[in-house]
Amino acid sequence: MIVFIPLYAAFKKVPVYETFIEGAKDGFGTAINIIPHLVGMMVAISMFRASGAMDIMASLIRPMFDGLGIPSEVLPLGLLRPLTGAGSLAFTTELIKTYGPDSMIGRISSTIQGSTDTTLYVLTVYFGAVGIRRSKYALKVGLFSDLVGFFAAIIVCLIVFQ
Amino acid sequence: MVNYIWLFFIAVSFVCAIVNGRMEALTEAAFEGAKSGVTVSFGLISVMVFWMGLMRIGEDAGLLRKIAVMLQPVVRFLFPDVPKGHPALGYIMSNMSANILGLGNAATPMGIKAMQELQKLNPDKETASAAMCTLLALNTSSITLVPTTLIAIRMTYSSVHPAEIVGTTLAATLIATAAAILADRWYRMRDKHKPPKWTDHDSKHHSDAMPQAPPGSAAAGQGKGEAIV
Numbered sequence: 067m068i069v070f071i072p073l074y075a076a077f078k079k080v081p082v083y084e085t086f087i088e089g090a091k092d093g094f095g096t097a098i099n100i101i102p103h104l105v106g107m108m109v110a111i112s113m114f115r116a117s118g119a120m121d122i123m124a125s126l127i128r129p130m131f132d133g134l135g136i137p138s139e140v141l142p143l144g145l146l147r148p149l150t151g152a153g154s155l156a157f158t159t160e161l162i163k164t165y166g167p168d169s170m171i172g173r174i175s176s177t178i179q180g181s182t183d184t185t186l187y188v189l190t191v192y193f194g195a196v197g198i199r200r201s202k203y204a205l206k207v208g209l210f211s212d213l214v215g216f217f218a219a220i221i222v223c224l225i226v227f228q
Numbered sequence: 229m230v231n232y233i234w235l236f237f238i239a240v241s242f243v244c245a246i247v248n249g250r251m252e253a254l255t256e257a258a259f260e261g262a263k264s265g266v267t268v269s270f271g272l273i274s275v276m277v278f279w280m281g282l283m284r285i286g287e288d289a290g291l292l293r294k295i296a297v298m299l300q301p302v303v304r305f306l307f308p309d310v311p312k313g314h315p316a317l318g319y320i321m322s323n324m325s326a327n328i329l330g331l332g333n334a335a336t337p338m339g340i341k342a343m344q345e346l347q348k349l350n351p352d353k354e355t356a357s358a359a360m361c362t363l364l365a366l367n368t369s370s371i372t373l374v375p376t377t378l379i380a381i382r383m384t385y386s387s388v389h390p391a392e393i394v395g396t397t398l399a400a401t402l403i404a405t406a407a408a409i410l411a412d413r414w415y416r417m418r419d420k421h422k423p424p425k426w427t428d429h430d431s432k433h434h435s436d437a438m439p440q441a442p443p444g445s446a447a448a449g450q451g452k453g454e455a456i457v
Contacts, residue, residue, distance in 0.1 A: 090281030093279060097277070162385050180393060193364070202356045210411050226395065
């Protein structure tokens with residue numbers, strides 16, 4: 067892909083290097099823009115963990131999830147994902163850092179983060195841009211697909227990586 | 229909503245830290261969290277810059293348009309009420325292609341342009357049309373082929389196989405998208421069979437539509453109001 071795309075583009079007479087720089091600027095902006103979000107969320111999560119609150123919450127949820135073979139550590143991610151993209155990205159990063167990227171928790175959280183989207187943000191941006199105030203059933207459909215995506219990610223990972 | 233969750237995290241942490249006698253650890257954890265937030269963002273810069281640069285080349289070379297052409301039958305099936313050849317369809321196809329390529333930044337402006345075109349077809353400018361709901365369903369379930377950011381983070385934490393989640397992500401995203409489309413179709417059907425509701429908005433709209441109401445009655449109404457005051 068790294069070779070094919072520039073070659074194909076050069077064949078199509080696209081100024082490859084200049085175009086690359088143009089797009090790369092966007093990437094830099096994106097990475098910088100998420101710093102405040104990541105700092106805010108990671109502070110909160112780090113405090114939540116250090117205070118022992120995370121352990122209490124996990125011990126409450128664990129019995130339900132153990133029966134299904136789901137690691138309870140990923141549950142907060144399912145709640146956070148539809149609300150905040152950068153926030154849930156921070157949570158995923160925490161999980162990967164704590165348990166390792168190649169652990170089951172690391173794989174499941176990566177898949178959840180990659181396969182669902184921030185429904186509330188998308189709804190606000192898209193409908194806000196054209197002045198829609200009544201969204202009808204759009205939110206229900208979005209949240210339903212988030213729920214399906216969350217469990218699909220867990221089940222697919224359990225099947226593939228076990 | 230996010231405000232409450234954030235506040236909940238911090239307030240509960242504070243209470244728990246007092247109960248467990250971990251106040252010092254709490255302060256330390258706060259600064260530790262801030263530090264890793266910045267570290268992670270900086271780690272992302274290299275991969276994001278490289279990937280977005282490469283993808284821009286792909287976009288300019290017309291790969292986006294190629295995928296858009298391939299998606300045409302799918303889009304016609306999903307948006308039966310948008311007339312053939314309408315510009316909205318073009319933007320919807322571009323939006324889907326960009327999502328598939330993992331170009332979130334390119335997908336959003338095209339999604340918004342698609343919404344603007346759909347708004348032109350929408351009889352009620354404040355209520356979402358069925359086509360708008362379908363477009364939103366596709367975007368919230370986000371068909372993803374390459375989860376760039378996640379691969380970048382996994383590389384940052386020295387994963388042995390950073391890209392091993394591509395397959396599972398694709399599978400999960402296909403299931404989520406299928407669920408979104410099915411739910412969307414179900415609501416669409418239900419809306420069609422249901423007689424239109426007489427809502428507050430409808431009645432307001434109705435009175436707006438009749439500006440030539442007898443002037444006498446309006447004057448009388450006004451007079452009445454003044455009399456009460």
